[in-house]
Amino acid sequence: MASSLLLTLSLLISLIVYSLSSPLSSETILDASEILADTGYLSMSLTLELISDTLFPNSHSLTIFAPSDPAFIATGQPSLPLLQFHFSPIPVSLETLKSLPYGTEIPTMFQGHSLTVTSSPSDDRVSLNNVDITPLPIFDDGFLIIYGIREFFDPDFEVRAPESSFGCGFLRTNSFxxxxxxxxxxxxxxxxxxxxxxxxxxxxxxxxxxxxxxxxxxxxxxxxxxxxxxxxxxxxxxxxxxxxxxxxxxxxxxxxxxxxxxxxxxxxxxxxxxxxxxxxxxxxxxxxxxxxxxxxxxxxxxxxxxxxxxxxxxxxxxxxxxxxxxxxxxx
Missing domain, CATH: 2.30.180.10 (FAS1 domain)
Known part of the structure; x- marks a missing residue:
């Protein structure tokens, strides 16, 4: 499926805008880590503190999808590429995520790998790679946004294209x-x-x-x-x-x-x-x-x-x- 081109353009614009701002401060990372720990994401909290200086030392913006503690226990120590797969260099707001059509790709810090939207704007939830994210961000200051997820994303996930139902006819009800x-x-x-x-x-x-x-x-x-x-x-x-x-x-x-x-x-x-x-x-x-x-x-x-x-x-x-x-x- 073709990537959603408008999102790609908006992400490029966002990269330009946020590159003009200051890199994420250590205070911001510390605040986010504390909130992660307080909300039941202790493993990701500790991981964030350990890898922030090496994984994204000069990042101006970031979206993090934080796996739950049970996910860390089930998976064991995640590899660096797997962790990078859960970090996007763009601050993707909840409003934006809800508006994205099925199949939209979101870039990650794992080179050559993107997350794929597997929900649609009409859904009451947002899912990426068939994993639901928390209904609200755990942390959001406009530059760093963190969502919770129950399990790790699968880097080998492949999206299934929506089935064609080409038709010219009538339905009983609809809404614009x-x-x-x-x-x-x-x-x-x-x-x-x-x-x-x-x-x-x-x-x-x-x-x-x-x-x-x-x-x-x-x-x-x-x-x-x-x-x-x-x-x-x-x-x-x-x-x-x-x-x-x-x-x-x-x-x-x-x-x-x-x-x-x-x-x-x-x-x-x-x-x-x-x-x-x-x-x-x-x-x-x-x-x-x-x-x-x-x-x-x-x-x-x-x-x-x-x-x-x-x-x-x-x-x-x-x-x-x-x-x-x-x-x-x-x-």
Whole structure:
């Protein structure tokens, strides 16, 4: 499964921001160790004090997933790579963890190994590598965040891709709430607003796929209020299409949308899947049993707004070269 590209970008931005701050102080590590010990994570408390100077002496931020004392007893003395697998160089807040879609990868200090989100935004829990984390952080000062887990993560864990249930039909009930929250948390607030306000424009019971442009590019297109409905409806397909479904379409396939007379044409350029000349930037941003959302970096234009001629030499509506934003997947 492709990594969640938006998370990767946000993590890179976070690395830049937090690299400008001071390294984690010994006082912060000591405070965290004391709280770990007081909350029943004595083994991790002692481990943190012992390895902090050598494992992350100059870290500016950190997320730690602390195994319980029984886990340490069952496993014995963990190896250094196994410990590194439980440390991420990014402070990942609980709000962020809850918003991440299934299959999102979170980098760790164990080189070449990432943790994988195995829950979805609609769940009432957060799990990584099929291990639930504590409902609230044990410690959180904005730079160092610690969660508890009942067992050690398995570095050899492999995520199972969500099963495709490609369909164009109707369900009895559904809700846009969780999808809207996922969109807002990822920088797609305007599309979330459309989803909330334009519900009556679409039959509430239909399966659908939403192709969501970012706030930055969509904001540049919102001038005439009368065009809002057109902009929204042209990005909605009355079928549930996972990324694995999209890549199975042949070049030239046309996806009908809720905007009458407007279709989304599938092509490929240099191995990249294109929708009316626009690459999918964030596949499977949100998945439910009736709705899938994919992120875009451009608005899908209607013919009279300009032609779509692929990515060669083109620019996206935020001013950058499309090649700068080409997602890292091929088929």
């Amino acid at each position: 709430g969780n999808a809207s929250e996922a969109l807002r948390s990822g920088g797609y607030s305007l599309m979330a607003g459309f989803l909330d306000l334009q519900v009556l424009e679409i039959k509430k019971s239909t399966m659908m796929t939403v192709f969501a442009p970012t706030d930055q590019v969509l904001g540049n297109r919102l001038g005439n209020f009368g065009e809002y409905s057109s902009i929204f409806l042209r990005h909605v397909v009355p079928c549930r299409l996972l990324w694995t479904d999209l890549v199975k379409f042949n070049d030239g396939a046309a996806l009908p949308t809720h905007l009458g007379g407007f279709s989304i044409n599938i092509t490929r350029s240099g191995g990249i899947l294109m929708l009316n000349g626009v690459p999918v930037y964030y596949p499977n941003m949100y998945i439910s049993d009736w709705l899938v959302v994919h992120g875009l970096r451009q608005v899908l234009s209607v013919p009279w707004e300009g032609t779509q001629e692929g990515i060669a030499g083109a620019t996206d509506e935020s001013g950058g070269s499309i090649e700068d934003y080409t997602p890292d997947y091929e088929f």
